[in-house]
Amino acid sequence: MTSSASVTSSASVRTDMAGTIAILTIANPPVNSLSANVRRDLVAALSRSVINGVTGVVIAGEGANFSAGADIQEFDSGLDPTAPDPNDVHAAIEASPVPVVAALRGAVLGGGLELALACHGRVADDTARIGLPEVKLGLLPGGGGTQRLSRIAQPMIAADMIASGRTLAAAEALAAGIVDRLGPDVMAAALELIAKLAASGQTATAKRPPLSGLAEAIETARAAIPAKSPHAEASRTALDSMAGAIQLPFPEALAQERRLFLGLMASTASRALRHLFFAERAAANAPGVDKTTRARAIETVGVIGAGTMGSGIAMVFANAGFPVTLIERDPTALERGLKRIRDVYDRAVAKGDLSTSQAQQRLADITGRTDMPALSHADLIIEAAFEEMAVKLAIFAELDKLAKQGAILATNTSALDVNVIARSTSRPADVVGLHFFSPAHVMRLLEIVRADETDAQVLATVIRLARQVGKTPVVVGVCDGFLANRLLYPYLRQVDLMLEEGALPAQVDKALTGFGLAMGPCTMLDMAGQDVAWHVRQRQLKDWNPAMRYSRLADLLVEQGRLGSKTGAGWYRYAAGGRQKEDDPAVEAMILAESARLGLARRAISDEEIVKRALYAIVNEGAFALADGTVQRAGDIDVAYTQGVGFPAARGGPMFWADMVGLKAIHQEILALHAGGDANWTPAPLLAALAESGRSFGDLDRERQGA
Ligand code: COA
Secondary structure (H helix, E strand, O other), rough: OOOOOEEEEEOOOEEEEEEEEEEEOOOOOOOOOOOHHHHHHHHHHHHHHHHHHEEEEEEEOOOOEEEOOOOHHHHOOOOOOOOOOOOHHHHOOOOOOEEEEEOOOEEEEEEHHHHHHHHEEEEOOOOOOOEHHHHHHOOOOOHHHHHHHHOOOOOOHHHHHHHOOEEEEHHHHOOOOOOEEEEEOOOHHHHHHHHHHHHHHOOOOHHHHOOOOHHHHHHHHHHHOOOOOOHHHHHHHHHHHHHHHOOOHHHHHHHHHHHHHHHHHHHHHHHHHHHHHHHHHOOOOOOEEEEOOOOOOOOOEEOOOOOOHHHHHHHHHOOOOOEEEEOOOOOOOHHHHHHHHHHHHHHHHOOOOOOHHHHHHHHOOOOEOOOOOHHHHOOOOEEEOOOHHHHHHHHHHHHHHOOOOEEEEEEOOOOOOOOHHOOOOOOHHHHEEEOOOOOOOOOOEEEEEOOOOOHHHHHHHHHHHHHHOOOOEEEEOOOOOOOHHHHHHHHHHHHHHHHOOOOOHHHHHHHHHOOOOOOOHHHHHHHHHHHHHHHHHHHHHOOOOOOOOOHHHHHHHHHHOOOEEEHHHHOEEEEEOOOEOOOOOOHHHHHHHHHHHHHOOOOOHHHHHHHHHHHHHHHHHHHHHHOOOOOOOOHHHHHHHHHHHHHHHHHOOHHHHHHHHHHHHHHHHHHHHHOOOOHHOOHHHHHHHHHOOOOOOOHHHHHHHHH
């Protein structure tokens, strides 16, 4: 490349010269988002370059990424009316008398790709990840993306990208016509393309006709939108906008796109999905731990226990390329665990999700052993043995003797006191809880349980590692049930009480799946095993507050051996090996008899009441957990519930949903429920305080972040 000299530099766009070609570099860390100042500086740099008589312009991004698109923060804080909007920037590029080429690396997403599409040509290296992920935030590409992609990319791919938000690798983008050239030295490739365009003359993308086959591609993509997608509405609207490329002249289609975009931006679903985007990232911060906290190196992982959880956890790490040693007590149990793993990989290969060689590689990364000393070199050891304190203490005593110094010792307990486990060792600072959700290799939520003495570096290590293996970490304190399960207890209690008062399992499930939950509570417990919840209740009954109403309905199920789908019966009965669920008259008779025994006159309970009571119980307990420090942010609860409990992402999680309903109204209704004296409805003081001061959980998170 010709030697370059920096001529001008504004806060967010630097101009360098390579001979007579201007190189405009967007420098807006961390991901070069196109905030108002970048848009302003880009327009200014372009016009300065043209005035200075350059023969071509390259637009590039500083660092590893071209640009991750619009600054998502601006959608909530309000768009700056004094700054050029993306369409103004694109119009300036298309009006340029000299060719403008985008040099693409790393993230080329959303507005980043729209900017590139407005250029006269695009080159990329193989780090480029190219896409329009706006629908994932409940939006559509509102800066000409639906119009320009329709004029450049192979229509089937373009429509799929717009509707699904899928990202393409550089080679795919080349094949689809989005990128003109690939090259390892993206700047050299850009300069070559400029020379070619200067010779042949360039055409603004807006002046090209939409590619043929677009109408059919749009309908194919529309039919492929999953009904349960949290962003189905955005996907449909994005395709409507894309159809404007066929139906309307470019300027009108662009105006329609902007209108549709602004409509989606104001929608609750988009606000919810944007909230979750930032909440997920914030959840990776814990007091005393941030991006600068040093992490320990993790190269090898040990997992103790090859049951459902242990084998799932082994796969999580093998899938991310870590060598894993999987320990069981005897060869038969070990073989059972390894077979479970092989079956999962075989199914993935049969479904086309994995290639045979990928599956083989992952299997090869998991070594089964029956001797604990095989873990003496592991950097991280995760105990996933039977959920009983004595068993865990015995394992940790052994680990304390054999694990190397500096190894992180984790327990996958879902309820036991991690402090007790940590203090039983000579190295409590190295002990942490890692609560995976079942099936571990599928569910994204990972609760990281910080015990009193857990070292900040240990925490930083497991937070980073979680993201590396594709999990969403949420840091929680030690308490019964940690975060996700703790908030489920009062929810499940309301379900049982509503059954006593007049509802039936199928109605409860239907009301809550109708709200959007992936699974109703009765079905969920049948799948998880009624005995699991029974154990929790037995533990809690030991110091039960007599002012809290207790329903023994679920206990009656367990006494009858109805442990859920695994025994063919729970709240429902199951045919075809547990897969087919049916209402069971015997359960209805049992519920009716219990209502009669309690002297309760059964009444019709509306779906609205079911949803309110079930969810208010979660919200109220969430407020207790926020006050006692089990959880730091309301956003963490939302992340945990959307990623671990099947709460609909389009509603943003229970705390965001509560903010939308209004905390004043919720508090009033909880007070009314509490008026009968049932301590299940003791309002959380934090909820009362927020309601009284007119604040929301979102306000609380912002205040705590600023503190
Ligand atoms: N606007 C504002 N902030 C953004 C952003 C955007 N478009 N994209 C990323 N960020 C922020 C993140 O919030 C995070 O901030 P934090 O460090 O304060 O938590 C930081 O940039 C790094 O992002 P992160 O996602 O943690 O890094 P990553 O390397 O894992 O992923 C991306 C990088 C670009 C792939 C990912 O951030 C992404 O997908 N961004 C959204 C892209 C998008 O949807 N664009 C269309 C917008 S309409």
